[in-house]
Amino acid sequence: MENNDDMDNVASAQAATNRAPDPWADLVRQVAQKRDRAAFQQLYKHYTPLIRAFLLKSMGAGGDRSEAEEITQEVLIKVWNKAASFNPAKASVNTWIFTIARNTRIDFIRRNERNDRKIEIEDIWHEPESPEPLVDLQQRRAEQVIRQAITSLPDEQLQVLYKAFMEGKSHNEVAEEMDLPLGTVKSRIRLALSKLQILIDR
Amino acid sequence: MSSAKAGINMVSFHPDSRFLTDFASGSLATSEAICVAAHLEFCAKCRAHVQQLSDLGAQIMTRIEPEEAVDADDEGFARLMQKIDDDAVHQQAEVPAPVVSAAPAQGLSLPRVVQKLAQGSIQSLNWVQLGKSLRIAPVNVGDGVRQTSLYDIRAGGQMPEHEHRGEEITVLLKGSFSDAEGKYVRGDFVVRHAGEKHQPTATMDTDCICLVSLERPVKPSSIWYRLLEPFVQFRLSGFSN
Numbered sequence: 114m115e116n117n118d119d120m121d122n123v124a125s126a127q128a129a130t131n132r133a134p135d136p137w138a139d140l141v142r143q144v145a146q147k148r149d150r151a152a153f154q155q156l157y158k159h160y161t162p163l164i165r166a167f168l169l170k171s172m173g174a175g176g177d178r179s180e181a182e183e184i185t186q187e188v189l190i191k192v193w194n195k196a197a198s199f200n201p202a203k204a205s206v207n208t209w210i211f212t213i214a215r216n217t218r219i220d221f222i223r224r225n226e227r228n229d230r231k232i233e234i235e236d237i238w239h240e241p242e243s244p245e246p247l248v249d250l251q252q253r254r255a256e257q258v259i260r261q262a263i264t265s266l267p268d269e270q271l272q273v274l275y276k277a278f279m280e281g282k283s284h285n286e287v288a289e290e291m292d293l294p295l296g297t298v299k300s301r302i303r304l305a306l307s308k309l310q311i312l313i314d315r
Numbered sequence: 316m317s318s319a320k321a322g323i324n325m326v327s328f329h330p331d332s333r334f335l336t337d338f339a340s341g342s343l344a345t346s347e348a349i350c351v352a353a354h355l356e357f358c359a360k361c362r363a364h365v366q367q368l369s370d371l372g373a374q375i376m377t378r379i380e381p382e383e384a385v386d387a388d389d390e391g392f393a394r395l396m397q398k399i400d401d402d403a404v405h406q407q408a409e410v411p412a413p414v415v416s417a418a419p420a421q422g423l424s425l426p427r428v429v430q431k432l433a434q435g436s437i438q439s440l441n442w443v444q445l446g447k448s449l450r451i452a453p454v455n456v457g458d459g460v461r462q463t464s465l466y467d468i469r470a471g472g473q474m475p476e477h478e479h480r481g482e483e484i485t486v487l488l489k490g491s492f493s494d495a496e497g498k499y500v501r502g503d504f505v506v507r508h509a510g511e512k513h514q515p516t517a518t519m520d521t522d523c524i525c526l527v528s529l530e531r532p533v534k535p536s537s538i539w540y541r542l543l544e545p546f547v548q549f550r551l552s553g554f555s556n
Contacts, residue, residue, distance in 0.1 A: 157391075167379065190398065204369075215340070215341045231456075232431045232456065237428055239352075241366050251363070252366050255370065259371050263371070263375075274371065274375060278339075278375045303332050306371075309371060311371065313364050315329055
């Protein structure tokens with residue numbers, strides 16, 4: 114936490130967004146810098162049930178509990194090993210862990226596919242990164258908007274987002290499962306995204 | 316909002332909300348995801364959207380009601396730390412894997428994912444020459460559904476007119492090309508649907524390199540290429556094993 118530029122950026126980002134600091138970021142920093150097992154245990158207690166539930170849902174009926182356990186453990190090991198790469202200016206711990214869990218899930222699903230492994234999952238799905246502090250700042254503001262606005266989404270819209278992000282279903286799969294036209298799924302998601310001010314103009 | 320980088324490239328064709336959402340939620344097929352990832356390196360705006368969508372995924376994840384409140388217990392934690400300690404012992408014994416140096420080919424900076432596909436040099440791919448101006452290098456991404464390839468169209472070269480039988484995604488990596496619908500430059504993410512017919516032509520000044528993901532093989536319109544087609548499909552499918 115010395116006064117280097119990165120830390121100044123974090124401080125100013127936090128001041129400018131006028132938000133409470135990420136309660137988990139400090140724990141990740143302690144894991145990264147001191148290999149602090151007590152800090153890691155707090156992260157473990159909070160995130161293990163969430164990661165496990167996420168993996169159980171997304172692996173569907175075919176996913177068994179012991180597999181979900183195993184992959185949850187894999188995600189937590191990555192959290193321990195990659196803690197130094199976490200940058201609080203760029204993403205919250207929630208988002209960082211979500212992307213690790215998502216990538217681990219994709220990796221698990223693809224392990225059984227015929228693939229000569231020229232490319233790794235993280236060549237395609239990177240952890241959040243952007244080169245500019247100003248962009249980071251805008252992102253952290255956007256994240257706050259999302260967190261606040263999500264509580265006001267109608268169930269109909271929340272349901273499709275839930276299927277997409279928790280169950281890992283594509284637009285096509287959601288349409289099929291809910292017996293809706295693809296266009297309806299797409300417009301529900303777009304409506305939800307515009308309420309969350311994720312303004313994809315296409 | 317748009318960064319200087321995006322401004323210079325003037326990327327004007329982007330993946331739509333379906334592509335970006337399915338990408339962020341991790342449900343996009345590998346071949347399509349590779350195209351989105353390549354586009355993201357050229358487009359700050361879409362990068363920002365993907366980050367926002369990941370934030371959204373994280374918010375939804377943290378709102379889950381876990382089925383069981385228990386079993387993030389001390390015993391489970393002890394087992395996890397044991398595994399981490401065991402892994403650490405193993406890793407010390409291993410020689411660290413060398414970092415693949417993805418040297419840019421002839422000053423051409425390719426997106427990371429394409430560099431990995433080409434393993435540093437696009438010249439080393441299995442290129443199949445089709446006529447004078449076009450060569451295609453199929454790459455196996457383990458998708459099993461879609462065909463992923465790099466296209467290299469010689470400056471001023473024209474592709475045979477063809478009709479799409481399924482969706483086609485093209486990401487421009489170098490140069491530019493045009494068809495009846497418009498002109499496309501580096502970074503553009505262009506989607507064509509089944510039934511659409513076009514004849515892209517690379518601009519005169521430079522060769523054009525594209526990343527292409529095809530849902531189904533295209534159908535050439537001209538007699539000459541139709542005669543060639545069984546041969547081409549045979550050659551291409553031969554490489555995708």
